[in-house]
Amino acid sequence: MALTIYGVLRSRASRPVWLAKELGLEYRHVPVIQGYRLPDPAAPDAPLNTTSPAFRAINPNGHVPSIEDDGLVLHESMAITLYLARKHGGPLAPRDVAEEALATMWSFWAVTSIEEQALSTRAGGEAVERELPGLHRYFAILADALRAGGGWLVGGRFTVADLNVAEVVRYAQGMPELFAAQPAVRDWLAACQARPAFQAMWAEREAEPA
Template identity: 80%
Template sequence: MSLTIYGVLRSRASRPVWLAKELGLDYRHVPVIQGYRLPDPGAPDAPLNTTSTAFRAINPNGLVPSVDDDGLILHESMAITLHLARKHGGPLAPRDGSEDALATMWSFWAVTTVETPALSTRGGADAIAQAMPVLDRAFAVLADALQAGGGWLVGGRFTVADLNVAEVVRYAAGVPTLFETHRAVRDWLAVCHARPAFQAMWAERDAEPA
């Protein structure tokens, strides 16, 4: 059995790496950097990046992350984490069809509802002002779900759904008023980030070039 995860941790590759650490999986990490972060991604001495021919042979979209799981090539971070959780089981995995549906729903919700406005908060005061109403509504929905679920999104325990949503919600960390308004979200995110697997992933992320 072999698993290779492609992508630097200063990308959405943080999601499958965090999950792999939660599951205790043996994996190889290939730090493919985003081409836009390099002055000349096509230079002969450029590191492996999303424009490199070698990586485009794995993912022709030129995006990270990708994984090779025993010959199964997968792209899209949420698809990867859901696949790995289902495959390896344990408490992070859905226990039945209903939990699987809920984990998928929350993962898609994070990407379609939260990710774009959360990322836009890094663009300055005007961008934050535009994003705030959208994020405020989304955080209210998330807070209600967490309170109804005993502090978690699915099955009353930490699952791949929490991991996927937490990895999107943290993009809004630069707007602390959101988290003060929605303290259930703030407290849940802090518990997610206190997990040893997240801490290990984050330490590796911090060691990467900025």
């Protein structure tokens, strides 16, 4: 089997696993857990984790996910999903250089505009008050793009761009007021998460230790 995906699904490894399922790829999944989730990641009986020498030999950054694919070692979830979509083609992949640029733009936009802010709100309290106005603004931008694109971000169809952005927007699902203010985003995320490939990935994720 050529493709190996490293990382538990309770991490950003959910993104390449979801995409692999969308594409019908055969792959080997190696569940590397984040070291910070373990009481002693260096213990002799500790599971394979992001501090383990065996994994650091693959990704010296000590982050998940990583992949190995026909001799290529690649890190960073967005780079991985964009690569796999480009390599294997089909409706999820960009059809031309313009769609490729848009998919890259939206993926980077989600990481730089939403991800950190949405994750920080999980602390509650002042973090929510601090980040909520900015998230409202970016959700409005996303809603406008979805309306203009017929409900999707690129090419009027579900693509790797939607998958990447949906996996970031998911972090904000604990703030229903954001989605109530932007029904276009709410309905789009529901459509993304209703896809059989997402549901299959999510079932595997839920089966992992919390």
